[in-house]
Structure formats: structure tokens, C-alpha cells
Amino acid sequence: MVNLKEISKQKALFTGGHRACAGCGAAIIARQVMMAAGPNTVVVSATGCLEVVSTIFPYTAWNVPFLHSAFENAAATISGVESLYKSWLRQKKIDKKVNFIAFGGDGGTYDIGIQALSGAMERGHNILYVCYNNEAYMNTGVQRSGATPLGADTTTAPFGKVKKGKEQYRKDLTGIMVAHRIPYVAQAVVGNWRDLTGKVEKALSIEGPKFINIFQPCRLGWAYDPAITCDMGRLAADTCIWPLYEVVNGQYKLTYKPKVKKPVLEFIKLQGRYRHLLKPENQGILDDIQAITDKSWEELLKKEAPAVSPVA
Amino acid sequence: MAKTNIVAKTGNEAMAEAMRQINPDVVAAYPITPATEIVQIFAGYVADGVVDTEFVPVESEHSAMSACIGSSAAGGRTMTGTSSQGLALMAEMLFIAAGLRLPIVLADVNRTLSSPINIHCDHSDTMMIRDAGWVQIFSENAQEAYDNMIQAVRIAETARVPVIVTTDGFIISHGMERIEILDDQEVKKFVGEYKPKDYLLNFDKIVTLGALDLTDYYFEHKRQQIEALRNSKPVILDTAKDFAEKFGRSYGLFEKYKLDDAELAIVAMGSTAGTAKVAIDELRDKGMKVGLLKPRVFRPFPKEEIAEALKGMKAIAVMDRSDAMTGHEGPLCLEIKAALYDKGINKTLVNYIYGLGGREIRLDEIEAVYKDLADAARGKPQENVNYLGVRE
Amino acid sequence: MIEKKTKPGWKTLPEGDVIAGGGTAQEFKTGDWRSKRPIFIPEKCIHCLTCWVYCPDSAIMVKDGKVIGYDYDHCKGCGICEHECPVKGKAITMSLEREAKPECKEGGKK
Numbered sequence: 001m002v003n004l005k006e007i008s009k010q011k012a013l014f015t016g017g018h019r020a021c022a023g024c025g026a027a028i029i030a031r032q033v034m035m036a037a038g039p040n041t042v043v044v045s046a047t048g049c050l051e052v053v054s055t056i057f058p059y060t061a062w063n064v065p066f067l068h069s070a071f072e073n074a075a076a077t078i079s080g081v082e083s084l085y086k087s088w089l090r091q092k093k094i095d096k097k098v099n100f101i102a103f104g105g106d107g108g109t110y111d112i113g114i115q116a117l118s119g120a121m122e123r124g125h126n127i128l129y130v131c132y133n134n135e136a137y138m139n140t141g142v143q144r145s146g147a148t149p150l151g152a153d154t155t156t157a158p159f160g161k162v163k164k165g166k167e168q169y170r171k172d173l174t175g176i177m178v179a180h181r182i183p184y185v186a187q188a189v190v191g192n193w194r195d196l197t198g199k200v201e202k203a204l205s206i207e208g209p210k211f212i213n214i215f216q217p218c219r220l221g222w223a224y225d226p227a228i229t230c231d232m233g234r235l236a237a238d239t240c241i242w243p244l245y246e247v248v249n250g251q252y253k254l255t256y257k258p259k260v261k262k263p264v265l266e267f268i269k270l271q272g273r274y275r276h277l278l279k280p281e282n283q284g285i286l287d288d289i290q291a292i293t294d295k296s297w298e299e300l301l302k303k304e305a306p307a308v309s310p311v312a
Numbered sequence: 313m314a315k316t317n318i319v320a321k322t323g324n325e326a327m328a329e330a331m332r333q334i335n336p337d338v339v340a341a342y343p344i345t346p347a348t349e350i351v352q353i354f355a356g357y358v359a360d361g362v363v364d365t366e367f368v369p370v371e372s373e374h375s376a377m378s379a380c381i382g383s384s385a386a387g388g389r390t391m392t393g394t395s396s397q398g399l400a401l402m403a404e405m406l407f408i409a410a411g412l413r414l415p416i417v418l419a420d421v422n423r424t425l426s427s428p429i430n431i432h433c434d435h436s437d438t439m440m441i442r443d444a445g446w447v448q449i450f451s452e453n454a455q456e457a458y459d460n461m462i463q464a465v466r467i468a469e470t471a472r473v474p475v476i477v478t479t480d481g482f483i484i485s486h487g488m489e490r491i492e493i494l495d496d497q498e499v500k501k502f503v504g505e506y507k508p509k510d511y512l513l514n515f516d517k518i519v520t521l522g523a524l525d526l527t528d529y530y531f532e533h534k535r536q537q538i539e540a541l542r543n544s545k546p547v548i549l550d551t552a553k554d555f556a557e558k559f560g561r562s563y564g565l566f567e568k569y570k571l572d573d574a575e576l577a578i579v580a581m582g583s584t585a586g587t588a589k590v591a592i593d594e595l596r597d598k599g600m601k602v603g604l605l606k607p608r609v610f611r612p613f614p615k616e617e618i619a620e621a622l623k624g625m626k627a628i629a630v631m632d633r634s635d636a637m638t639g640h641e642g643p644l645c646l647e648i649k650a651a652l653y654d655k656g657i658n659k660t661l662v663n664y665i666y667g668l669g670g671r672e673i674r675l676d677e678i679e680a681v682y683k684d685l686a687d688a689a690r691g692k693p694q695e696n697v698n699y700l701g702v703r704e
Numbered sequence: 705m706i707e708k709k710t711k712p713g714w715k716t717l718p719e720g721d722v723i724a725g726g727g728t729a730q731e732f733k734t735g736d737w738r739s740k741r742p743i744f745i746p747e748k749c750i751h752c753l754t755c756w757v758y759c760p761d762s763a764i765m766v767k768d769g770k771v772i773g774y775d776y777d778h779c780k781g782c783g784i785c786e787h788e789c790p791v792k793g794k795a796i797t798m799s800l801e802r803e804a805k806p807e808c809k810e811g812g813k814k
Contacts, residue, residue: 008753008769012727014762015727015729015762016761017761019734020760021780022761023783042512042513044382055523056523056524056526057526057529057721058723058728059731060723060726062520062726065520066512066520067381067382067512068521068524069382069385070378070405073374076370076374076379077381080338080368080379080384080385080390081382081513084338084366084388088513090364094513116371116374116378119371119375123370193758219782226783227798229782411721412721413719510722518725518726519722519723521720523722525721532713532717533717535714536714536717
């Protein structure tokens with residue numbers, strides 16, 4: 001359990017002075033993940049917002065060993081780091097316990113990075129992969145990704161006279177990770193720090209490959225007032241657009257169930273990337289989004305193991 | 313002199329044996345013909361607990377080099393092997409490894425690049441990455457491949473430049489030869505312990521590696537890299553000198569075969585040099601003054617030294633086992649021409665593109681090249697570029 | 705910040721794309737990005753550290769588990785802290801940077 005007062009007394013592992021946008025959700029994720037991980041951590045990041053803003057030579061916001069190599073290979077790169085660690089453990093060249101965490105955006109994870117991620121998960125490296133998912137290629141200017149949801153306006157799938165924004169559903173990468181049969185998979189959001197840090201701690205206490213998909217509101221790409229970044233994350237959980245759950249050795253468990261399931265419109269109406277959906281002629285897309293959200297939520301509820309086992 | 317064993321090994325087996333003795337911390341690799349055996353044999357060593365290496369059976373060559381970068385950046389001695397399309401797929405990461413100054417050693421079994429897809433030997437794969445900033449060492453035979461792998465580790469770690477050691481696909485990689493293997497302890501002593509400077513698993517000295525350089529720092533970092541590649545030349549020579557003293561086999565930046573008093577020279581790399589040596593012996597018996605210059609180190613290119621060695625020739629044939637698609641000369645020829653030009657040496661220079669896609673180069677073809685050179689030396693005009701062995 | 709004229713040349717720069725030492729970004733000031741500035745109201749603060757855990761820029765200064773103020777060298781004025789503050793009536797207000805109180809005008813750690 002992350003104790004804020006205790007952590008606040010320790011040195012910051014992700015410092016200020018980085019060049020993220022004001023109100024950046026990725027920076028919040030980096031800080032909170034590192035609070036849970038502690039100083040004995042090696043971080044590898046894919047190319048993307050987080051890496052670019054935090055490591056502009058000669059300034060680094062990381063107070064732990066950090067490596068960036070390329071865009072599509074955070075998982076492969078950290079596999080190499082972790083493999084060396086295993087080799088050194090065997091050769092008794094090191095005995096410290098070290099966490100290995102890879103960060104990738106949805107670009108570097110869902111799309112160009114999926115091969116490396118899949119390979120690393122299958123090989124069983126003792127690593128935690130954190131995807132900071134802002135639903136588009138934000139660092140290069142808000143282009144659509146495999147994580148972009150239906151109806152969102154991006155620069156490569158814009159809302160125009162003929163095309164209606166993204167015309168495909170987003171990938172369920174969390175589900176793909178569960179299919180890799182790794183010991184721990186979870187979803188989290190910016191805006192619920194206890195849930196997020198708790199999941200990171202839990203993941204790091206488990207041996208083997210772990211994956212956490214964190215929903216990251218992006219004030220620039222989604223176009224909203226940065227002050228409500230955390231609200232956006234919580235709304236995603238309350239509308240069930242981004243359910244908070246974990247899958248431990250294949251067993252699903254929701255870590256948050258909204259008392260009142262809010263309609264997706266509550267989340268959508270606050271964002272510039274969805275403004276065209278507020279027009280009456282686009283009601284169909286809005287309905288579609290609500291339908292897929294409801295369907296996915298129902299399916300997820302069914303996957304959850306019963307709280308009480310049936311009496312024999 | 314150190315203890316040695318005489319064994320029969322193919323090029324791939326010899327390289328795998330060298331890797332076993334080097335005992336790197338990590339090998340991350342993906343199979344591709346004709347390099348597959350190197351890592352296959354090595355995986356066998358890992359399975360039997362004969363090495364301390366952590367073997368990472370990655371899902372692509374791009375991930376292979378990525379994992380090697382991770383391991384090397386973390387402070388480990390790291391090796392891998394590949395060919396052709398695999399080298400092409402990891403090309404992005406090769407530049408990155410060199411830019412990050414990581415001493416990775418890669419065994420490349422020269423195989424041509426697609427399309428058309430072809431699994432046989434030519435040098436197009438290694439030539440493709442000549443701009444990547446790696447030291448490139450070509451091996452003529454299995455003995456050289458074995459010796460080069462061992463020296464490569466020291467070269468890479470001293471110069472902080474990654475090294476690629478090549479053999480010719482199938483010709484050497486799968487050809488059985490008599491070679492001398494060194495004693496395990498001697499190899500271990502020769503390569504020594506890797507002492508990385510900045511590395512991730514050092515929690516006493518935290519580093520960020522691979523930061524973004526804006527326009528204010530990139531040039532300085534690149535200039536350092538350029539200098540490091542230049543400085544790898546004396547490191548290569550020192551390592552070879554030490555190797556010769558301990559193990560009796562001499563290496564340099566290139567090899568001269570009956571070149572000193574020759575009038576007609578062929579410049580060729582890899583296994584073709586071996587064939588050329590036989591041709592030279594036969595033609596010398598007939599009174600022709602022929603010789604060979606076999607570049608061993610292609611990067612950094614030993615410009616001055618090669619020009620010096622060729623200055624006395626009447627005619628030179630540069631044999632390229634790849635075409636750089638320049639529209640005229642092949643890559644080795646371009647280097648040689650530039651080297652000679654800078655020294656004001658204006659001799660007849662003919663380029664032969666040969667052996668593409670594993671097309672065999674025969675003894676009589678090499679002898680024909682020398683005969684062309686003899687004609688050229690007598691004033692007969694020659695084509696700038698010839699395609700030796702292709703059906704017209 | 706490192707001035708242009710004092711930037712090292714290739715011969716003196718440490719070799720390779722290496723930044724030695726952690727957290728050197730703290731030397732880079734992002735406080736001038738602000739158009740709004742948070743003002744801390746210490747008497748209302750319950751020191752729950754919610755603002756601290758959500759600040760993307762680590763701009764909230766905490767000593768011995770208590771909030772003591774803002775690092776205006778790094779605060780970008782996003783307003784998350786004020787929005788997240790759970791106290792009734794808020795222990796933080798956002799004010800326009802250009803209208804900020806004179807004693808805050810110079811920036812720097814308060």
C-alpha cells in the first residue's frame with residue numbers, strides 16, 4: 001500500500017522539469033508508477049510522448065536507470081536488460097532485487113510495438129509493461145492508432161464530409177494480453193491513484209510477465225481543460241468505457257464497479273475530439289459507442305469469478 | 313606458445329565454438345539460413361549448462377538486436393548472429409547500437425538480400441549496413457572466423473564500437489575445414505572481463521541512455537562516434553598484435569598474398585580470396601607477376617594503407633561480391649578508387665561484380681581476370697565495370 | 705539552464721548518448737509556461753497530499769508529510785491541484801498569472 005506521506009519524504013524518481021503539456025496524464029502515470037515501484041527499478045521506454053518529454057539531452061526526469069532505444073521495441077529491449085540480470089544472478093555478479101518496467105504509449109504497444117510485446121510476454125520475462133494509453137499517436141500530432149475508439153476525430157482519420165472519424169472499434173489489447181496467459185493483467189486510469197499504485201505494487205510482487213493498460217487522458221489530443229484530467233479518467237471508469245479490473249492467473253476481478261453506470265455522453269461531451277458527435281445527424285455513432293460499451297461491460301461482468309464458491 | 317587443438321569444424325561451428333569459449337552474458341538471436349546453426353549450436357551449449365549465457369530466443373531479428381542493446385546497455389557482454397533479411401530487419405537497431413556506443417559482437421553469415429529471395433552467398437547484406445558505424449571484419453575461412461570472433465570482443469569493448477564478423481554463406485559457414493581451436497582458459501584470458509563504463513545495472517551511478525538530442529547536441533555526439541570508429545583502427549591492430557604474440561596467427565587490416573613484387577593485383581574479400589590464392593600460385597608458376605590484396609577490415613576502411621600497398625601495381629581488378637546499385641561501380645571498388653585518387657595513384661582499375669546470389673566463382677574465371685589485367689597493363693582498353701559469371 | 709555559449713564541444717562532452725546522474729531535468733525551468741498560477745491557502749490545507757500525488761510536474765513541495773507551497777520554477781498552471789483538492793472551499797485557488805500577487809510575481813520557490 002503506497003503511503004503518500006512516506007513516499008513524499010523519499011527522492012522523486014520521476015522529477016519535474018520535463019516538457020510534458022500542462023496537465024499531462026502520462027506524467028501523472030510515470031510519477032505514480034514510480035512511487036509504487038521504488039528506486040531499485042530499471043525503466044525502458046518506447047519512443048513517444050513520455051520518452052521525448054522526459055529525456056531531452058542533457059536533462060532527464062528519471063532518477064532511476066533509464067534506457068530508450070527505439071519505438072516498436074520497448075518490450076524487446078527490456079527483455080535484454082532482464083536477461084542480463086538473470087545471467088548476472090546466476091553468475092553471482094548481482095544479488096539486489098530489481099524491478100524491470102517498460103513504458104509504451106498505445107502507439108508503441110498496440111500497433112508497431114505489439115510484436116515485441118507479444119514475444120516478451122510469451123517468453124515469460126520478469127517484467128512489467130505499462131501502456132499509457134491516450135488513444136492516438138499523440139507525440140506526432142494526434143494520428144489514429146489501434147487504440148483509437150469509434151467516432152474519435154484524429155488527424156489521420158478525421159471527421160469530414162465523407163468520413164466520420166475513426167470507423168473501426170479499438171483493439172482489446174488487455175484481452176490479447178490475457179490470452180497470453182501471463183500471471184497478471186490489469187486496467188487502470190489516471191484519477192484513481194490508489195487503484196493504479198495498488199496494481200503496480202501487486203504486479204511487481206508477482207514473478208513473470210505483467211501488463212497494465214492505463215487509460216491516459218490527453219488534454220491536447222482530446223481537447224479539454226487540463227484541470228479535469230483526473231475527472232476524465234474517473235468518468236471513463238464510471239461510464240464503463242474503461243473498466244478497472246485485474247486478471248490474476250486468468251481469474252477476472254473488477255476492482256471498481258460504478259454505483260451508477262453513467263451514459264457515455266457524459267464522457268464524450270467534454271472532449272473536442274468528439275464534438276461532431278453532439279450533432280443530431282451523428283446520433284447513430286453515439287448509439288454505437290454506447291452499445292459497444294454496454295456489450296463489453298456485460299461480457300466483462302460475466303468473466304468475473306463468483307465471489308462465493310458454490311457449496312458442494 | 314599456447315596449447316591448441318586441431319579439429320574439423322564448419323564456419324558456423326567454429327563461430328559457435330568461439331562464442332562458447334567467450335561465454336557472453338547474453339545471446340539474443342533469431343534463426344535465418346545460413347546463420348541459424350550458430351545460435352542452434354549455442355543453444356545446445358546453454359541447454360547443457362556449458363555456458364553461463366542467458367539465451368533469449370526472440371521473435372524477430374529486430375527484437376534480437378533490441379534485446380542485445382538492452383543487455384549491453386545494462387552492462388553485459390552480448391553477442392548475436394544473423395544474415396541477409398535478418399540483418400536488414402535489424403538495420404534500424406544497428407545504427408542505434410553504434411550510436412549508443414555498445415560493444416555488441418554480431419556474427420553475420422553473408423547471404424544476399426531479396427528480392428529475388430536467395431539464401432546463398434554474396435556481400436550485399438554486410439555492404440547494406442556499411443554506414444551504420446560498426447567495425448566490419450571479413451573472414452576468408454573458418455579459422456579466420458574463429459580467430460576474428462575472439463578478437464572482436466576485445467576490439468568492441470576497448471573501442472566502444474560494435475563489431476560485425478562475417479563469413480561467406482554456405483561456402484564457409486557450411487564448409488568443413490581443419491582448424492586450430494585454442495584452449496578455453498586462453499580465450500577467457502584473452503577476452504578478459506568486460507568492464508562497462510555507464511550501465512543500467514549500476515545503481516550507484518544512475519544513467520539515462522538514449523536521450524533525445526535536439527539540434528544543439530546531435531552533431532557533437534555523432535562527431536564523437538566518428539572519432540571512435542577512426543580510433544578503432546589502432547585497437548584492431550593492437551588486438552591482432554597481442555593475438556599473434558599469444559597464439560601465433562597474424563592478422564592486420566588486410567592481407568597481402570604475393571603482392572609485394574606483383575604487377576597485377578586482385579582486390580577481393582572473403583572466401584574468393586582463398587580461390588584467388590590458388591590461381592595466383594598457378595599463374596606464378598607460369599611466370600605472371602600476380603598478387604592479391606585481401607581487405608580484412610572493411611570498416612573503418614584502411615584507405616591510406618591499402619593505397620600504399622597497391623601503388624606499385626600496373627593494373628588492379630577490384631572484385632565486388634555485391635552491387636551497391638550505384639549505376640556503376642560496386643562498393644569495394646568505390647572505396648579503392650577514392651583511396652588511390654587521394655594518393656594520386658592513377659592506375660588502371662577494373663571492377664568485377666561477381667558471385668551474386670551464390671553464383672560460383674571458378675579458378676579459371678579468376679585466372680581470366682588476371683589475363684584481362686595483363687592486357688590492360690599492355691594498354692588494351694577495359695570496361696569500367698564487368699559482370700563476371702552472369703549469362704548475357 | 706545551460707547557456708548556448710557554455711555548451712560543451714564534442715571533445716569535452718561525455719562520450720555516447722549518456723546523461724550521467726538522475727533527475728537533471730529539475731535544472732530546466734518550466735514555470736514560465738504558466739498562464740494561471742495556483743495559490744496555496746495553508747490554513748485550509750488538511751495535508752492529504754492529493755494535490756501532490758496528482759501534480760504532473762512534482763511542483764507541490766512537501767516537508768515532513770505536510771504541504772508547504774509551490775515550486776513555481778516548475779508549475780505549469782494546469783489546475784489539477786485545485787480541482788482535486790477535497791477540502792470544502794478548497795485550500796488552493798487558481799489566479800491569472802499576470803494578476804498574481806506582487807510577492808509571488810518573481811517566481812522561484814515560495
